Amino acid sequence: ASINDDEYETTRDKLIGGLLTADFDEGSCLSRYHKTFWYRKPSPYKPSEYLVTKLRSYESRHKRCGPGTKAYKKATKNLSRDKKNYASESAGECRYVVWIADYGLGNRMLTLASVFLYALLTDRIILIDNRKDLGDLLCEPFPGTSWLLPLDFPLMQYNRFNKDYSRCYGTMSEKHTINSTSIPPHLYLHILHDSRDSDKMFFCQKDQSLIDKVPWLIVRANVYFVPSLWFNPTFQTELTKMFPQKETVFHHLARYLFHPTNQVWGMVTRYYHAHLSKAEERLGIQIRVFRDQGGYYQHVMDQVVSCTQREKLLPILSTQEEAKVNISNTPKRKAVLVTSLSPEYSKKLKNMFSEPSRSIGEIIKVYQPSGERYQQTDTKIHDQKALAEMYLLSLTDNIVTSARSTFGYVAYSLGGLKPWLLYQPNDVKAPDPPCVRSTSMEPCFLTPPSHGCEADWGTDSGKVVPFVRHCEDDTYALKVY
Numbered sequence: 001a002s003i004n005d006d007e008y009e010t011t012r013d014k015l016i017g018g019l020l021t022a023d024f025d026e027g028s029c030l031s032r033y034h035k036t037f038w039y040r041k042p043s044p045y046k047p048s049e050y051l052v053t054k055l056r057s058y059e060s061r062h063k064r065c066g067p068g069t070k071a072y073k074k075a076t077k078n079l080s081r082d083k084k085n086y087a088s089e090s091a092g093e094c095r096y097v098v099w100i101a102d103y104g105l106g107n108r109m110l111t112l113a114s115v116f117l118y119a120l121l122t123d124r125i126i127l128i129d130n131r132k133d134l135g136d137l138l139c140e141p142f143p144g145t146s147w148l149l150p151l152d153f154p155l156m157q158y159n160r161f162n163k164d165y166s167r168c169y170g171t172m173s174e175k176h177t178i179n180s181t182s183i184p185p186h187l188y189l190h191i192l193h194d195s196r197d198s199d200k201m202f203f204c205q206k207d208q209s210l211i212d213k214v215p216w217l218i219v220r221a222n223v224y225f226v227p228s229l230w231f232n233p234t235f236q237t238e239l240t241k242m243f244p245q246k247e248t249v250f251h252h253l254a255r256y257l258f259h260p261t262n263q264v265w266g267m268v269t270r271y272y273h274a275h276l277s278k279a280e281e282r283l284g285i286q287i288r289v290f291r292d293q294g295g296y297y298q299h300v301m302d303q304v305v306s307c308t309q310r311e312k313l314l315p316i317l318s319t320q321e322e323a324k325v326n327i328s329n330t331p332k333r334k335a336v337l338v339t340s341l342s343p344e345y346s347k348k349l350k351n352m353f354s355e356p357s358r359s360i361g362e363i364i365k366v367y368q369p370s371g372e373r374y375q376q377t378d379t380k381i382h383d384q385k386a387l388a389e390m391y392l393l394s395l396t397d398n399i400v401t402s403a404r405s406t407f408g409y410v411a412y413s414l415g416g417l418k419p420w421l422l423y424q425p426n427d428v429k430a431p432d433p434p435c436v437r438s439t440s441m442e443p444c445f446l447t448p449p450s451h452g453c454e455a456d457w458g459t460d461s462g463k464v465v466p467f468v469r470h471c472e473d474d475t476y477a478l479k480v481y
C-alpha cells in the first residue's frame, strides 16, 4: 500500500530528515526513533541530502567489511603478514580505522564522532574498542552488522599504543621511516593532548596520500579533531557538501551515532517526565571543576549566579517589599537542571529560589540527577548516569556549560544549542565577565596544531581558513563557526 503525504512526512521526521536508517527494529533501542519525536523540539538544522547519501553508502560498506565477513577475516590475516609494501597490492575494498576507548565519556564521544567522520571522508569503516563498557551505553549505529571490534583482534593484546610505538605515524614521519615504497600493514595515530605537530598533521594532503594506503589505522585520541580536517582542501570540499551549515557537524553525527541503550534511555525518560516535562522552560547548568576532585568552590558558585542573572537566564531576587507589589498572576514555571560531580551547587541554588514570591514572574525549580563526587570512568552505572545527564542537558532550552569540558560540549552540540560558556576560573575569584554566549554549537578542539599544513608554518592555525577560529573558552583551541 502506498503511504500518504502525512505518513511520509511523519516517517521522515522520525528519521530526522533521513539522517537515520529505517532498517532497525524499534524495541531493541527505544531511543533511536523516539527521542526527537517526544522530547526535543525539532532541530532547525536539517541534514543535507548529500550527507544522507554518504551515510547510506557507509552503512552498506560497513555491512560488507564488518566483523564476521570474509573481507574482515582476510584483512585481519594480512595484518600479521609483515609485507613491506601494501601500495603494490590493493588492500581490497575494505580499509579500517580502529577507535580506542580512553579518558572520560565526553572525550570518548567527541573522538568517536571525529574518527567516524574521518572514516566517512576516507571510505574506511570504523570499529570500536569493546574492552570497556561502551556496549552498555550505546546501541549499535549501523544496521545488520556491528561496530564492536572483536575481542580477539590481534593488535589489541598489546595495549602499548603510545608515541614510542614503532608504528606511530608521527614518530615514523619524524624519522622518515615511512614513504610510498614502504607502507606498513597498520599505523597508529596519536591524537592526544600531548601530541606533537608530527602527529597532529596526519590529516594534511601530503600525509593522507601515504596514510590512505594503509589498510588498518589505530587511533587513540582524547580531543575533537574535526576542526583540523577542514584544513585539508580535499576534505574541505567534501565537508562543505556534507555540512553546508558548517557548525552542524557534531550535532548531526551525534544524533546519527549515539543512541543510548534502553537502560540509559529509561533513566533519561523517567527523569524527564518526573521533573522537566511540565515546566514551560528548561535551563541546563553543567558545572565542571578541573581541580582536586572537582568539588564545591564558593567562587564557582558566585560565577554561576552572576552569569545566569546577568544573562537573564535566572531572575534577580527581589526584596520582600518589592515582591509584594510585583506579584504576577501567571508566573512562568522554569526547571533548572544542574549537573555536576558535586551536589552542593544545586543545593545552594535550590535554597536561593525556595521562596517563590521573591523570584518575580517565575517559579524556579532546581534539580540535579546525581552527585557522584568523583570521576569513576569504566564503572558501568557511573558512566550510564553520565550519559543520561548529557542527554538530559541536551533537552533543555538554554544551556550554561563549563569552559573546556568535553561533557558540556557533547551536551550542547547534541542539543543544537549555543551555550553560555563559563570562563575557566583561575585562582579563587569568579572571572569578570563570568561567561560568554558562544556563537557556534560545534565542540572545540582543545589541542590543535599550531599552524596549517603547507608552507605557512608561521601561520597561526586560527587564521588558516576564515571559519576555523579560536574558541571563546580557550584562546589556543580551535572551533568551526
Ligand code: GDP
Pocket (backbone or CB within 6 Å): 103, 104, 105, 106, 107, 108, 287, 288, 339, 340, 341, 370, 372, 374, 375, 376, 377, 382, 383, 385, 386, 389, 404, 405, 406, 407, 408
Ligand atoms: P571532561 O573531563 O569535563 O572533559 O568530561 P569527560 O566526560 O570526558 O570526563 C569527565 C567524567 O567525570 C564524566 O565522563 C563522568 O564520568 C564524570 N562527570 C563529570 N561531570 C559529571 C556530571 O555532571 N555528572 C555526572 N554524572 N558525571 C560527571
